[in-house]
Amino acid sequence: xxxxxxxxxxxxxxxxxxxxxxxxxxxxxxxxxxxxxxxxxxxxxxxxxxxxxxxxxxxxxxxxxxxxxxxxxxxxxxxxxxxxxxxxxxxxxxxxxxxxxxxxxxxxxxxxxxxxxxxxxxxxxxxxxxxxxxxxxxxxxxxxxxxxxxxxxxxxxxxxxxxxxxxxxxxxxxx
Ligand code: XMP
Ligand code: MG
Numbered sequence: 001x002x003x004x005x006x007x008x009x010x011x012x013x014x015x016x017x018x019x020x021x022x023x024x025x026x027x028x029x030x031x032x033x034x035x036x037x038x039x040x041x042x043x044x045x046x047x048x049x050x051x052x053x054x055x056x057x058x059x060x061x062x063x064x065x066x067x068x069x070x071x072x073x074x075x076x077x078x079x080x081x082x083x084x085x086x087x088x089x090x091x092x093x094x095x096x097x098x099x100x101x102x103x104x105x106x107x108x109x110x111x112x113x114x115x116x117x118x119x120x121x122x123x124x125x126x127x128x129x130x131x132x133x134x135x136x137x138x139x140x141x142x143x144x145x146x147x148x149x150x151x152x153x154x155x156x157x158x159x160x161x162x163x164x165x166x167x168x169x170x171x172x173x174x175x
Contacts, residue, residue: 002155002172004164009155009172013147018129018157018171019053021146025127026057028144029097033060038095038125040064041087043112045166046101049158050129050146054099062097065089069108082111092120101158102130103142110138130154130171 002009037060042051044066055064068085096116103109103126113124127144135151155161156168165172 001175002165002168004155004161007161008175009161009165010175011170012149012154012173013157013171015157015169018146018169022050022053022129023057025144025146026054029054029127030057030059033062033095033097036095037061037063038097039089039091040097040099041116042066042099043101043108044068044086046158046160047099047129049166050101051099054127063089067112069112080107082108082115084112084115090119091116094121096121096124097144098124098126100126100128102132102154103128103140104132104135106136106138106140109140113140129157130159 040051040055040062042048042064065087067087070083070085071080098109098112100109109126113126116124125143126141128142129146131142131145131148132151133148153174154171155165155174156170156172158166159171160166
């Protein structure tokens, strides 16, 4: 159990289960990208531990790069626009694997993938550790999903509450 500020989090997915599932996802990626050389695009900050543990299990030839997604209010629209920061590589003709910690509403990845697609990659696949199907608002093709979970707030193993709690081996859930 962890308490951060006013919130208490209880055990949810233990470290061993996370690592076993990551090994399964890596095996799948190793098979499906055996004859390719993908560019792995890690969405910071939340995906940093998932990406590190997954990457250590990949035996394929691949490049790994890191992006951030910044939200800003467009002047003429009230909607939140997500801007990609840090992508310096040319992605034209590349096979991309986008690594995320969690797909909740799917709005972030929907916008990120739309912007990536404009730059002409050969393919885009998504690998997310967690997926909340009941929260999804945008249609999204998810090729690699670690765990489908119910619509509750989770923490740990990269995921934070107000910047805190990323540094655990287990995933916890709000009590
Ligand atoms: P969307 O809704 O765009 O979510 O799919 C994108 C980002 O929201 C954060 N998020 C969470 N962070 N526990 C967290 O610590 C959660 O339960 C949670 N749900 C969404 C996360 O940064 C994700 O990339
Ligand atoms: Mg995130």
